[in-house]
Amino acid sequence: MSLTEHFKLLAYYSQWMNLRILDAAARLPTEELNMDRGAYFRSIMGTLNHLVVGDTIWLKRFACHPHSSGPLTEVLALPSPARLDQRLFEDFDALHSHRTWLDEKIVNWAAQLSDSDLDDTLEYRNTMGVPATRQYGSLVMHFFNHQTHHRGQLSTLxxxxxxxxxxxDLLPLIPESH
Incomplete structure (x- = not known):
């Protein structure tokens, strides 16, 4: 399996897990969603918002890669988050809807990645404005790893x-080999 195939699998995994987490969170009242549970982003809503913030920041950067702009054009139109702990959504239903939309963009973007794209570099500025140039494939790996990290926190919350x-686990989505 090529690296691009792995990224497609991770995109579907992220979509699958995000839906499971959102469906679980939807069973909680607003007070429970916003309760400070001592996590880095305080609450379930804080952590869900951080995932949207992080994904938005990275997808806007990825949209500047010459071969990624198509599926991410609509993401470029989103406002840029000001902080990593920004609460873009106070309303759970609005967050759920946006997360579902964003996951569809991620799946479509991952589907068009090529191995040659991943060998390129990407120039961007971090949230502090510091310029960086890194291998695109490694940044894509970080993108999916970051999601998994915070979904683990959400599972605990x-x-x-x-x-x-x-x-x-990713295992249920890994195809059986024959």
Missing amino acids: LYQAGIDIGVT
Whole structure:
């Protein structure tokens, strides 16, 4: 399996897990979603918002890569988050809708990645304005790893709220080899 095939799998995995997390979180009242549970982004809503913020920042950067702009054109139109802890959404339903939309963009973007694209570099500025140039494929890997990291936190936060989301492994989505 090529690296681009792995990224397609990770895009579907992220979409699948985000939907499971959102469906689980939808069972909680607003007070539970916003309760400070001592996590880095405080609450379930804070962490869900951070995932949208992080994804938006990276997707806007990826949209500047010459071979990625098509599927990410609509993402470029989104306002740029000001801070990593910014609450873009206070309303859970609005966050759920946007997350679903964003995941579809990610799946479409990952589907058009090529191995040669991943060998390129990407120039961008971090959230502090510091310029950076890094290998595109490594940045894509970071993008998916970042999502998995925070979804692990969300799994714990939801468990603290009494909801077990079940299996979170990538394994169920890995095709059987024959």
